Amino acid sequence: MITKIIHSLFLSCKKATLFIELNNGNNLNVLQKIRLKTHLKICKYCKSYEEKAQRIDRVLNNELHSVNIKNTNELEEKIKKRILGSE
Amino acid sequence: MKSNRDFLIEMIDQYTTSLLQRARFILPNSEDAEDMVQDVFIVAFEGIENYKGNSNIKTWLMGILSHKVADYYRKKYKATGNISLDTFFDESGSWKSDSILKTWEETDESLLNDGQFKKTLEHCLNKLPEKWSIPVKMYYLEEKKSELISQELNITTTNLWKILQRSRLQLRECLDTKWFNQ
Numbered sequence: 140m141i142t143k144i145i146h147s148l149f150l151s152c153k154k155a156t157l158f159i160e161l162n163n164g165n166n167l168n169v170l171q172k173i174r175l176k177t178h179l180k181i182c183k184y185c186k187s188y189e190e191k192a193q194r195i196d197r198v199l200n201n202e203l204h205s206v207n208i209k210n211t212n213e214l215e216e217k218i219k220k221r222i223l224g225s226e
Numbered sequence: 227m228k229s230n231r232d233f234l235i236e237m238i239d240q241y242t243t244s245l246l247q248r249a250r251f252i253l254p255n256s257e258d259a260e261d262m263v264q265d266v267f268i269v270a271f272e273g274i275e276n277y278k279g280n281s282n283i284k285t286w287l288m289g290i291l292s293h294k295v296a297d298y299y300r301k302k303y304k305a306t307g308n309i310s311l312d313t314f315f316d317e318s319g320s321w322k323s324d325s326i327l328k329t330w331e332e333t334d335e336s337l338l339n340d341g342q343f344k345k346t347l348e349h350c351l352n353k354l355p356e357k358w359s360i361p362v363k364m365y366y367l368e369e370k371k372s373e374l375i376s377q378e379l380n381i382t383t384t385n386l387w388k389i390l391q392r393s394r395l396q397l398r399e400c401l402d403t404k405w406f407n408q
Contacts, residue, residue, distance in 0.1 A: 151315075151318065151319025151320065152315060152319055152320050152321050153311055153314075153315040153319035153320075154319060156314075156391055156394075156395060157387060157388070157391045159391075160387055160390045160391045160394065161387060163370075164365075164370045164372055164387075164390075165370070166372065166387075183327065184321045184324075184326050184327065187326050187327050187328075187329075188326050188398065190330075191326075191330060191398050191401075191402075192394050192398065194330065194334065195394055195397050195398060195401070197334055198334075198337065198338065198347060199362075199366050200366060201338050202251065202344070202347060202348075202351075203248075203251050203363075203366050203367060204247075205338075205344075206247045206248075206250045206251050208243055208246050208247050208250065211242045211243050211246055214242060214246065214260055214263065214264075215238050215239060215242050217264070218238055218242070218263070218264050218267050219234075219235060219238055221264060221268075222234065222267060222268060222271050223231060223234065223235075
């Protein structure tokens with residue numbers, strides 16, 4: 140019952156998770172931000188999701204910089220040969 | 227003056243590693259990633275005259291890499307299709323499962339230094355369809371410039387946000403079952 144009221148007044152959880160995404164990318168306007176904040180205050184499910192979403196965000200940011208690359212000498216030689224080889 | 231040839235050799239020596247790192251982040255298959263890096267240098271060599279010092283070399287090469295990824299994506303995925311959230315939400319838009327309430331105890335620090343966690347994360351990323359994982363990864367590579375990314379990949383921004391939402395919901399579930407509450 141209470142969730143139904145929350146949903147009709149503010150946001151559904153489905154929509155709130157989209158807003159969390161948009162907020163993370165700095166793409167919510169002021170009104171949307173207020174709607175999201177209010178939803179998160181009363182919905183423990185989405186609050187818990189938001190924390191995890193932010194964590195995944197940090198982890199992915201880190202992953203981008205930490206891909207392990209082995210020695211690239213061989214690839215470098217291959218590229219030089221391919222582009223300059225015929226000269 | 228440096229010849230184009232010397233200039234190219236210098237670029238290859240200096241930037242292959244960072245280009246490959248990015249390419250591997252996007253395309254986990256190392257052969258595809260290496261091919262893409264080769265293509266970047268081919269384009270760079272052809273365009274060397276246009277370049278000559280206007281922007282930072284690394285930025286220029288990374289830009290070419292992004293274009294290559296976008297080409298690959300556009301050729302392979304003409305339409306994003308329907309992105310359904312029915313696995314996660316019921317028809318009223320409420321969470322279907324309580325599992326979202328489980329806590330994730332570990333700190334960021336211990337996670338980021340854990341090689342096993344890294345493997346689990348890669349496993350979960352690989353479980354996303356490539357149609358979604360490429361936009362998600364581009365979003366991180368391009369520092370969340372959503373407009374630019376949707377233009378390059380030829381998807382609407384609405385769809386980009388939906389892909390991000392859907393992918394993160396799935397990543398959350400995968401990490402929850404494979405790592406935090408296994």
